Amino acid sequence: GVSHVLTLVLQELSLLCKRDVNGIGVLYDLLRSRWLQALFKIYECLQHYLGKRPVPVTLQARALTREVVELLHEAPQSGEIKELRRLLRAPHLKAALLCAHDTVAQKDFEPVLPPLPDNIPENEEAMRIVCLVKNNQPLGATIKRHEITGDITVARVIHGGLADRSGLLYAGDKLVEVNGVPVEGLEPEQVINIL
DSSP, rough: HHHHHHHHHHHHHHHHHHTTTHHHHHHHHHHHHHHHHHHHHHHHHHHHHHHHOOOOSSSSSHHHHHHHHHHHHHHHOHHHHHHHHHHHHHHIIIIIHHHHHHHHHHHHOOOOOOOSSSSTTSSSSSOOOOOOOOOTTSSSEEEEEEEEOOOOOEEEEOOSHHHHHTTHHHHHHBBBBEETEEOOOOOOOHHHHOO
């Protein structure tokens, strides 16, 4: 993917840096920057997700079920057809399962991130919004209180963990909010409970 191409470009640029070609060092440093590497990882994750995103076969399962029941009514009656008609007309299937399917199929449950403000000053420190879904797995990062500022920061990112695989958290990142809860003034143990 993109990360592999970037690795090949970096290898080529490192050879040019050794030959001291003008401007190559700046480009090399840019391509090695953490934020660009993270953007490429995000891009690859999104492309992978878009390629595998499940799409409902139909948005109207209840209507399709009614149509099938009508067709089965006209078909030669066998024990299997009678059983299928009975199952498709059962209230728990019609009211619960098919209604839930149609509701989910017609909605978009993607996370919606707030827009970035237009008037961010040039010297403003960059802030990232990171969304990680844990699913009963550890985050794969430790946190600590910064000795001087008192901020809660990422102390270390464990190789192979969720945070490392996402490429979105780095050691030294300051935590401002976790799950919508501001962390300023909280102890690291309290923040861990929120995570």
